[in-house]
Amino acid sequence: xxxxxxxxxxxxxxxxxxxxxxxxxxxxxxxxxxxxxxxxxxxxxxxxxxxxxxxxxxxxxxxxxxxxxxxxxxxxxxxxxxxxxxxxxxxxxxxxxxxxxxxxxxxxxxxxxxxxxxxxxxxxxxxxxxxxxxxxxxxxxxxxxxxxxxxxxxxxxxxxxxxxxxxxxxxxxxxxxxxxxxxxxxxxxxxxxxxxxxxxxxxxxxxxxxxxxxxxxxxxxxxxxxxxxxx
Numbered sequence: 001x002x003x004x005x006x007x008x009x010x011x012x013x014x015x016x017x018x019x020x021x022x023x024x025x026x027x028x029x030x031x032x033x034x035x036x037x038x039x040x041x042x043x044x045x046x047x048x049x050x051x052x053x054x055x056x057x058x059x060x061x062x063x064x065x066x067x068x069x070x071x072x073x074x075x076x077x078x079x080x081x082x083x084x085x086x087x088x089x090x091x092x093x094x095x096x097x098x099x100x101x102x103x104x105x106x107x108x109x110x111x112x113x114x115x116x117x118x119x120x121x122x123x124x125x126x127x128x129x130x131x132x133x134x135x136x137x138x139x140x141x142x143x144x145x146x147x148x149x150x151x152x153x154x155x156x157x158x159x160x161x162x163x164x165x166x167x168x169x170x171x172x173x174x175x176x177x178x179x180x181x182x183x184x185x186x187x188x189x190x191x192x193x194x195x196x197x198x199x200x201x202x203x204x205x206x207x208x209x210x211x212x213x214x215x216x217x218x219x220x221x222x223x224x225x226x227x228x229x230x231x
Contacts, residue, residue, distance in 0.1 A: 045100015
């Protein structure tokens with residue numbers, strides 16, 4: 001009895017490569033489109049009266065976290081339908097709206113506009129660098145999954161705890177760790193697409209969007225704390 005030979009023909013390999021490139025391309029297109037509701041939401045958020053945050057500085061963020069988690073589960077449950085795309089855009093609009101107060105706060109600094117631009121440029125530079133590394137090398141960064149998951153849980157616990165204690169030094173440390181953690185998530189998520197681990201571009205877009213969003217807000221927080229010039 002001869003041993004069974006298992007191999008992938010060039011045609012199969014080419015088909016897989018084409019499919020993965022299609023998912024990656026659709027993900028980048030969708031990621032670009034999500035910036036539209038994000039910007040619209042941010043503009044509305046900047047003109048919204050968030051006075052309730054001063055009265056409920058702890059409950060406000062927790063309620064918003066619950067809303068966004070609900071939308072995340074909704075996107076995941078409907079990821080294979082048009083509803084999933086609609087919920088993804090709704091999620092990015094809400095995320096932009098919630099970002100508005102932070103942008104408004106930043107603009108009260110003399111160099112606020114410059115800091116926002118720097119944070120955005122830094123986010124873009126990190127994304128393109130890490131995405132290029134994952135795409136060109138095609139290295140599987142799946143080994144980072146457990147580390148990133150544990151890091152995310154610890155980061156969430158630390159962030160919620162700091163809502164109660166409000167320690168400035170801890171807040172800066174959390175932002176610094178978040179920059180490293182979500183940079184790792186970008187590398188991991190793009191690598192999954194390139195290596196066929198993620199074939200749904202809605203979920204792929206959501207993962208990368210969350211990393212970019214948190215990376216930007218963390219960089220903005222650090223820059224405001226370290227180089228912000230008050231009037």
